Amino acid sequence: MIIETERLILRPFKESDAGDVLTYLAAPAVHCFYSMKLDSLEAAKDEMKKRGEDDLYLAIVLKESDKVIGEIFSHPEGTNPEDEVMDTFSPCWMLNLSYICKGYAYEAAHAYFDHLFNERGARRLYAYTEDTNLPSQHLCERLGMRREGLFMEFVSFINNPDGTPLYENTMQYAILKKEWEAQ
Numbered sequence: 001m002i003i004e005t006e007r008l009i010l011r012p013f014k015e016s017d018a019g020d021v022l023t024y025l026a027a028p029a030v031h032c033f034y035s036m037k038l039d040s041l042e043a044a045k046d047e048m049k050k051r052g053e054d055d056l057y058l059a060i061v062l063k064e065s066d067k068v069i070g071e072i073f074s075h076p077e078g079t080n081p082e083d084e085v086m087d088t089f090s091p092c093w094m095l096n097l098s099y100i101c102k103g104y105a106y107e108a109a110h111a112y113f114d115h116l117f118n119e120r121g122a123r124r125l126y127a128y129t130e131d132t133n134l135p136s137q138h139l140c141e142r143l144g145m146r147r148e149g150l151f152m153e154f155v156s157f158i159n160n161p162d163g164t165p166l167y168e169n170t171m172q173y174a175i176l177k178k179e180w181e182a183q
């Protein structure tokens, strides 16, 4: 599955993307992606193989150079554990920080949201972001997502220097298909 925008291609990962991805995942920019840290090119190649099997896990690629500058991914969820209608998705996004502040994340996420709503039967999209992550909050707002709540000390991805969990405050944003269509 390939999505094309003015400046970008969104496509599944290939093994040859390993070097580009290692550039930004050798040291993930935010705590929520620490578990995705890659320690070597070999580890990155293995990761690319896994990702290549998931057609909603997409590389954000510059059209002009075929360089992978980031990623966007989500998985279908039901509204309860027995639900067979998987119409809820929680998109996550990450750019190589050398490519931020150029509108690429918005361009990719807008096209990805369109795809989820129009091709994948999405009814509701939601996103979590740490309360200190202003660029991600701006992106949610630019996409027309509503801020639904702030969950205090909701999750812990890393420990404090003394070994105790560092709890993060998490903001939730969301948008419904009818809201996407109305804007």
Ligand SMILES: CC(C)(COP(=O)(O)OP(=O)(O)OC[C@H]1O[C@@H](n2cnc3c(N)ncnc32)[C@H](O)[C@@H]1OP(=O)(O)O)[C@@H](O)C(=O)NCCC(=O)NCCS
Binding pocket: 029, 030, 032, 093, 094, 095, 096, 099, 100, 101, 102, 103, 104, 105, 106, 107, 128, 129, 130, 133, 135, 136, 138, 139, 142
């Ligand atoms: C979150 C993240 C994806 C946002 O990236 P971004 O580049 O700031 O987001 P956008 O694509 O919306 O770009 C917006 C900026 O580009 C500017 N811009 C420049 N050229 C542009 C163009 N042609 N079109 C649109 N915007 C443009 C906008 O003015 C805007 O700047 P502003 O925020 O000062 O108003 C990025 O910061 C990131 O990857 N962070 C690390 C990972 C992360 O935090 N992931 C989310 C975890 S919850």
